[in-house]
Amino acid sequence: MAAKLKTAVLGATGYSGLELARLLGRHPRTDAPLLLRRSAETETGESDGHGARLPHISGNGRGNGHSPVQPFSWSVLEQHGVELLFLATPHAVSRELVPEAIARGLRIVDLSGAWRLKQEQHRAVYGFKDANAQTAAELTERAVYGLPELNSDRISPAALVANPGCYATSVILALAPLLSAGIVDCDRGIISDSKSGVSGAGKEPTARTHFVSVADNFSAYSVFGHRHTGEILEQLALNSCQLIFTPHLLPIPRGILSTIYVYLKREMTADEIQSCLHDFYNRKRWVRIFPAPSLPEIQFSAHTNYCDLGFCLARDGRRLVVVSCLDNLLKGAAGQAVQNMNLMYGWDEAEGLQ
């Protein structure tokens, strides 16, 4: 049997990092990942996630599977012979570390927004400050947007994979087949009314993530201003005036549902829409198409790597509502990162994700 891949996860104490550590820990083709934190962080300061709050279990109870989280350094990566580095870090940290990591010959799957956008107009919102602008520009060009259902050919050989945003994944996968088929009346605009569980807002305790603020509540936020808008526009080659993307905060720990409104160029039947989706995702392992009129719900894809798609077509055959669901920590982050790794190393796309 072949030697197993050596991986590391930097930012292993955030929600996505923890989920990634868990997935890699049981992946049949990787060794237990090296878990790292940025040196500036105290171990306790970070240890308030789901799993990280679990104390060190003494001897008899085996199997909690949480290796200690070590401070990051290039030498610790070298010592462990790490080949693939996952970054579950803030955007600025990814932007800073990736140039050297690439120079050192590491392959990267970056879960942050640092390398997703090629168009300056969308990237501006992040306000990146690069030490070496030219290197950054070159890497921005080389980075591959890691949405396996659309970009598998380019992901396979990539050195730097920019793992997509959770909202963006749910919207792009719903719209790609329709836009590709040329049936969308773009003049009338596209609307994605998206709703996410709280883990999407990160582990930082704030007034906004306090239990009493979230429970029994529901709210819209970042209307006309969410960063994932740029990803959707760029990946789908849309013009900004034609999309409205509105995120909302759901009182649940995990899961995204996007309700997407599209007008069709001509009158169509439900069967035609169904075929359009089926044909596009034929042989795609992690997209499920629901037969109309059934619709996906957040529970169906929770704790899985699926993106579930369903739709309703109005009786006039022109107004289409698409519902897209996924687990923001899996298909929206750590699961998709593992799916990208599987492509990068030529493994089955489902390896370690079932």
Added chain:
Amino acid sequence: MAAKLKTAVLGATGYSGLELARLLGRHPRTDAPLLLRRSAETETGESDGHGARLPHISGNGRGNGHSPVQPFSWSVLEQHGVELLFLATPHAVSRELVPEAIARGLRIVDLSGAWRLKQEQHRAVYGFKDANAQTAAELTERAVYGLPELNSDRISPAALVANPGCYATSVILALAPLLSAGIVDCDRGIISDSKSGVSGAGKEPTARTHFVSVADNFSAYSVFGHRHTGEILEQLALNSCQLIFTPHLLPIPRGILSTIYVYLKREMTADEIQSCLHDFYNRKRWVRIFPAPSLPEIQFSAHTNYCDLGFCLARDGRRLVVVSCLDNLLKGAAGQAVQNMNLMYGWDEAEGLQ
């Protein structure tokens, strides 16, 4: 001091009925309401709502305020001298009882959908079967749609007030000022992506309302087919092809948030939109306008009779997102019913609702 109004609530054990009983029980101008159930219902069969599950508290503990619920009959109404009858009953029951109630000289506030729709095309979905078609047709004409912010003049003298649907209230109050000002580009369509807490689905225990089905979940339902669509179209004089209304089920007990998408005929400023809303609801006691860019959230109007409105305008000045929140059991049902009663009897609109 004037004698207090005698009221009765039929269907006093459902969520809306219970809330209504509670409001009337502390209203300064009404006697404790007579609480009634349809005779076919067993008391226990109905007694599983919030308050109704509360057992009869023995002597010392005063103040739980739940009078016994009696079987309905015309004679019990007469004995108690009831003048105003609230119907918190299924549509068919309201449709059956109202003709005789009106004939007996009672005034009615009906919380069901029985008398809300004048246009046959929207009413058809209910499938009413009237014993006397002509009387039903006449009453349908006479019934006043009980949305106080729009129809107060006609509510005041009305014998039969059709209390609006909860979703419909949230959408109509958001759109009325914009449509009235003539600034909406109707050709591009209007979309209301609405989300409701579970009490809106009624007290009936079903697979859909089971805690395990709802918690950690979120789902769309009745896409292109919800009954409240007709109310919105009819009240706002919209053409059916121009509105998409999509309800969703939130994992919370109560509250509605509608995210409403509108395109404007011309480029406008946020100040103009703000003025439009303010001017329309000037001196309206139960609508609050949030100053942009702040937006209402479900918690802000929960347990109150407010409908809260806020909005975001895109930088292009043409795409507008309006957010409308209310408590589905109060402004969306029992609170609005009391507001209607206040108008019908010439009292302050806020009486008993603060």
Added chain:
Amino acid sequence: MAAKLKTAVLGATGYSGLELARLLGRHPRTDAPLLLRRSAETETGESDGHGARLPHISGNGRGNGHSPVQPFSWSVLEQHGVELLFLATPHAVSRELVPEAIARGLRIVDLSGAWRLKQEQHRAVYGFKDANAQTAAELTERAVYGLPELNSDRISPAALVANPGCYATSVILALAPLLSAGIVDCDRGIISDSKSGVSGAGKEPTARTHFVSVADNFSAYSVFGHRHTGEILEQLALNSCQLIFTPHLLPIPRGILSTIYVYLKREMTADEIQSCLHDFYNRKRWVRIFPAPSLPEIQFSAHTNYCDLGFCLARDGRRLVVVSCLDNLLKGAAGQAVQNMNLMYGWDEAEGLQ
């Protein structure tokens, strides 16, 4: 009509302070309260509670009822002619301010733990550092533990009322009748297994109060070490070795349920227990006794000032389980504070609380 009482709430932006501001705002015998924050706090820093997150509603929408919160000073109290000061502040702040407040002739209801404990052994856990030890000692003696059902005679004339802790209220009200009747076998010990909603943990955003940490979770904390233990022991004159009090965190915003285990000295009947509770709380407005075998649930007393009591007796007539429920922000904090004010000014105990 008599002039209304002038009150102030210091700490008006915490959960209890907000609730208190709301109750006083609609109390028929008080003017709108003066809302204050400690000067060191920024207004925004504090403004993340339920109501405080509500933005300033512009002109037309009246009735949100949130006056601006001003910085605290003695002169602002004087200018407004405040007679009664509510402290919804941290323990140390109450300990610091009360001596001068009393010296200035104000009456005080303190919602913190600063003045609840007379016995040094229980007070030690707070680690108070008093500027003037003698004054502090005298005030500690003068302070009245503000549990109206037990201490109404002493509350009426008091200058300084120490409003009880939320857990302590639920446990003391359940045990007082049984201990008073002398039927408890103290040698076998008393256990209170208590569960509270998250608002009891305060408004501070922490890893522990993050939505993702609380939702779908349940946990015990401060076993053998919670500060309210001392209140229970002192008020019930128990010996510390005979009580185990275990708090737990419930994934709900508000409400406490205590399950209390008691062994009886002799075999008794359920009727005898029922009578014991009834007789003790005869004519007490805010305690409800549930008829066995029905038991209170958190929903029944949520959003009310009731403490609900119920019980189950084992067939052997010796083992008794008492269930006690209340709303931690009302009967457990702000509601009880208003109840104390009502007693202090000779008003009906229910005034402003229905």
Added chain:
Amino acid sequence: MAAKLKTAVLGATGYSGLELARLLGRHPRTDAPLLLRRSAETETGESDGHGARLPHISGNGRGNGHSPVQPFSWSVLEQHGVELLFLATPHAVSRELVPEAIARGLRIVDLSGAWRLKQEQHRAVYGFKDANAQTAAELTERAVYGLPELNSDRISPAALVANPGCYATSVILALAPLLSAGIVDCDRGIISDSKSGVSGAGKEPTARTHFVSVADNFSAYSVFGHRHTGEILEQLALNSCQLIFTPHLLPIPRGILSTIYVYLKREMTADEIQSCLHDFYNRKRWVRIFPAPSLPEIQFSAHTNYCDLGFCLARDGRRLVVVSCLDNLLKGAAGQAVQNMNLMYGWDEAEGLQ
């Protein structure tokens, strides 16, 4: 490689049955299980569980893993060559089917309460009506209580394994080490205050499981009368007067936490307690001991097969609080059933459960 085991799950649409179907579907040593329903049930009537609500996904989307559920018959079992039958059925159904199943040479893991109790005094509460009393009595004797940590030797060769109740598992695993060590002062009584998520109450939609009844609520039930009491007493050889077991309903989908109160015969140290637990569960794969003073929480064991144990000892060294957590659908039902299967077929206890 050896042929895989043929299994069937009867009652594959309830919460435990679904979880079992999922676990067996990915177990490396079993074929995909045959999923069965009792013939009297309609497929739709049963199809409202988590996974069963998922519609049949059409062609492209592989991997939802839900085989169709077929009506039960002995011949379908034979056709498929089933060797091991899991019963996730009501008690009475298990009681009825097991005699014939055993006669036909099948091995059984029964998740109901039908065969757990040998002592008539505890079994009476179920009111079993057996067609053949003698056979039933013999099988009752032969049945092995399937708690692997206590009974592995007897489970291995068993034909009929009675899978323990979820509450009972959490309490027995916490108390067994202490009772075995002889350190519990039984004269002072043992109390288990236990809390369970709603899936423990089953999939039947009732007033009690309605979302609005459960959310923001918490309640005790079946005080002094829950069926699992008998299991605890019988397995731990306790006398009924010495245990109080109080179940409560938590507003979460899954998970159990038991807070267990024990008095010790002599003053002990935390280290002694820790050793007592460690030694007892030495080499037990699915019990984790938390180092004092850390305590398990429901989230830590959710979605795993672990039973987590932690404790606090009072300063007097005599009063002990043990906290025990598990997932009621895994270690409390389906996971434990798989663990039992692993023992029955000589496989590693962790197979298919990681």
